[in-house]
Amino acid sequence: MKNAVSTRIRFARNLAGVKFLSSMTSKEKRELLLRIKDEAKKTGDFDFIDMSALSDIRAGELVEKHLISPEFGENREDCGVLLSKDGETSIMINEEDHLRIQVIMPGECLEETFRKAKELEKQLDEVLHFAYSEELGYLTHCPSNIGTGMRASVMIHLPAMTETGAIGRLPSVLSQNGLTLRGLYGEGTRAGGAIYQISNRVSLGLSEEEIIERLSAMVKKIEETENSLAKKLFENEQTVDRVSRALGILKYARSISSSEALKLLSDVRFGAENGVLDNDISVIDKLSYEVQPCSMEIAADGKNRDAVRADKIRNTL
Amino acid sequence: MKNAVSTRIRFARNLAGVKFLSSMTSKEKRELLLRIKDEAKKTGDFDFIDMSALSDIRAGELVEKHLISPEFGENREDCGVLLSKDGETSIMINEEDHLRIQVIMPGECLEETFRKAKELEKQLDEVLHFAYSEELGYLTHCPSNIGTGMRASVMIHLPAMTETGAIGRLPSVLSQNGLTLRGLYGEGTRAGGAIYQISNRVSLGLSEEEIIERLSAMVKKIEETENSLAKKLFENEQTVDRVSRALGILKYARSISSSEALKLLSDVRFGAENGVLDNDISVIDKLSYEVQPCSMEIAADGKNRDAVRADKIRNTL
Numbered sequence: 356m357k358n359a360v361s362t363r364i365r366f367a368r369n370l371a372g373v374k375f376l377s378s379m380t381s382k383e384k385r386e387l388l389l390r391i392k393d394e395a396k397k398t399g400d401f402d403f404i405d406m407s408a409l410s411d412i413r414a415g416e417l418v419e420k421h422l423i424s425p426e427f428g429e430n431r432e433d434c435g436v437l438l439s440k441d442g443e444t445s446i447m448i449n450e451e452d453h454l455r456i457q458v459i460m461p462g463e464c465l466e467e468t469f470r471k472a473k474e475l476e477k478q479l480d481e482v483l484h485f486a487y488s489e490e491l492g493y494l495t496h497c498p499s500n501i502g503t504g505m506r507a508s509v510m511i512h513l514p515a516m517t518e519t520g521a522i523g524r525l526p527s528v529l530s531q532n533g534l535t536l537r538g539l540y541g542e543g544t545r546a547g548g549a550i551y552q553i554s555n556r557v558s559l560g561l562s563e564e565e566i567i568e569r570l571s572a573m574v575k576k577i578e579e580t581e582n583s584l585a586k587k588l589f590e591n592e593q594t595v596d597r598v599s600r601a602l603g604i605l606k607y608a609r610s611i612s613s614s615e616a617l618k619l620l621s622d623v624r625f626g627a628e629n630g631v632l633d634n635d636i637s638v639i640d641k642l643s644y645e646v647q648p649c650s651m652e653i654a655a656d657g658k659n660r661d662a663v664r665a666d667k668i669r670n671t672l
Numbered sequence: 673m674k675n676a677v678s679t680r681i682r683f684a685r686n687l688a689g690v691k692f693l694s695s696m697t698s699k700e701k702r703e704l705l706l707r708i709k710d711e712a713k714k715t716g717d718f719d720f721i722d723m724s725a726l727s728d729i730r731a732g733e734l735v736e737k738h739l740i741s742p743e744f745g746e747n748r749e750d751c752g753v754l755l756s757k758d759g760e761t762s763i764m765i766n767e768e769d770h771l772r773i774q775v776i777m778p779g780e781c782l783e784e785t786f787r788k789a790k791e792l793e794k795q796l797d798e799v800l801h802f803a804y805s806e807e808l809g810y811l812t813h814c815p816s817n818i819g820t821g822m823r824a825s826v827m828i829h830l831p832a833m834t835e836t837g838a839i840g841r842l843p844s845v846l847s848q849n850g851l852t853l854r855g856l857y858g859e860g861t862r863a864g865g866a867i868y869q870i871s872n873r874v875s876l877g878l879s880e881e882e883i884i885e886r887l888s889a890m891v892k893k894i895e896e897t898e899n900s901l902a903k904k905l906f907e908n909e910q911t912v913d914r915v916s917r918a919l920g921i922l923k924y925a926r927s928i929s930s931s932e933a934l935k936l937l938s939d940v941r942f943g944a945e946n947g948v949l950d951n952d953i954s955v956i957d958k959l960s961y962e963v964q965p966c967s968m969e970i971a972a973d974g975k976n977r978d979a980v981r982a983d984k985i986r987n988t989l
């Protein structure tokens with residue numbers, strides 16, 4: 356399961372007896388925000404961030420770390436987020452629904468991530484009482500989320516499928532299984548460094564467990580395809596040369612852009628996945644988050660971002 | 673004097689009372705070859721190579737090491753070369769003149785190289801008796817060599833002058849001083865890895881010492897220009913980045929062509945010349961000879977040349 360970068364479970368939830376956000380005034384939204392924040396804090400030790408007060412760069416950093424959605428990072432008026440100390444749990448308040456409860460963990464760990472998210476969701480339900488219909492399940496703003504209100508995603512690195520073009524056949528295969536392929540930051544985004552998101556397309560008509568099972572089985576299948584394609588690519592010395600050079604450049608560059616760094620880190624991960632390089636994959640994944648534009652802008656603290664990025668990579672590898 | 677790669681002195685000589693090669697039959701040339709070989713061997717411990725019996729690859733290797741001229745490597749019929757054990761002295765027999773006596777030494781050492789070459793030339797004169805005219809000096813096949821019959825050359829690395837285009841003004845400056853700019857392997861050849869040859873244009877009308885002095889003064893001047901341009905280029909972080917990446921690629925490539933290797937070694941030398949990288953320049957210069965096509969073909973011994981080259985570079989750096 357070395358291709359999986361991370362696993363994410365998120366539940367879309369709305370409070371029973373409370374209007375959807377689209378029908379609320381700004382004042383009502385702020386009142387809801389404070390109410391949810393106060394109640395949610397009873398369930399765990401969270402830091403609260405008032406999104407309206409956040410700078411673009413800081414919001415961008417949360418997006419890069421997958422703690423909030425890109426849309427939530429863009430439209431921050433009357434929004435807030437609760438973050439757990441371990442960086443794995445986030446509760447977006449007033450995103451599209453009243454709450455988006457999310458747990459993200461490294462690697463492929465659908466069962467564990469689901470358990471952790473479900474437990475938090477239950478605790479929140481006890482204090483907030485979510486809108487639920489016996490017939491439809493959890494009620495959400497967008498019909499595609501009605502039912503379980505759950506989206507389970509695996510972020511997965513597929514360099515060989517990308518290079519050979521096999522990735523082009525994946526969407527239709529996934530679709531037949533009620534799943535979908537997205538870019539690294541959700542619908543319509545690019546797959547940066549050959550990392551894709553595989554998740555369930557609908558959340559109605561299947562139980563949470565069935566969704567997890569289907570996704571898990573599909574991820575396993577995709578990894579098998581990826582690995583057999585990778586094996587063939589590495590029979591060519593040029594592939595070995597390319598991933599080794601990528602490591603050399605990362606270890607020696609004095610200035611590097613975000614996109615080049617992600618491309619080269621993807622190559623190094625490709626080498627490590629296939630035993631050609633002996634780099635620690637978790638170190639590469641951590642770097643891949645850290646070198647992104649907003650995170651780097653904050654770390655650079657006024658200094659040249661590309662130079663600080665190169666230093667960071669050199670010192671880490 | 674860190675920009676100078678090597679210094680070379682060669683004397684063109686012909687035997688008194690013997691026709692020029694252009695008027696000789698093949699039989700006469702072979703007889704001359706044997707006569708010179710036997711007499712020359714009295715002056716030192718040389719290995720003799722019968723050029724007619726040599727493969728293209730082995731001849732190419734001698735050219736790459738600057739032990740013979742490219743023309744001599746091409747037209748090997750009835751030719752031979754005597755090589756000293758230290759690899760610094762070579763005596764081409766039946767090149768354009770009966771003898772081409774050559775000494776090549778690393779770095780800028782015109783005085784020492786001249787002394788060594790002159791001493792050998794004198795010893796050979798004693799046993800072979802060179803054609804000499806009080807009026808014209810030493811008689812040679814090509815008028816441009818008449819007089820001292822000497823060509824003094826300094827092979828010099830000028831990356832900043834190449835990058836800034838300042839090299840374009842050099843030929844006219846040199847010409848005014850009776851000097852000339854050539855490519856790495858003589859007239860009409862390319863300057864591989866920003867290495868050029870600066871040498872005297874004519875050998876008539878000046879004493880050997882005057883030629884050496886002029887060349888030495890000009891090399892010093894050129895180095896000053898190169899160094900001040902280099903200093904400016906290295907104020908730009910992109911230059912630092914480029915030379916550092918070059919080292920990274922050389923240390924990590926698993927397959928590399930001769931031309932890419934020479935380009936990157938030139939960048940690394942550029943960094944070392946300017947204190948940005950701490951590589952030993954003599955190691956880089958040695959590698960720059962060793963990675964060339966013919967030398968590498970011999971070292972590869974049937975294996976993939978680009979892969980063996982990459983291994984060689986990786987293990988050396």
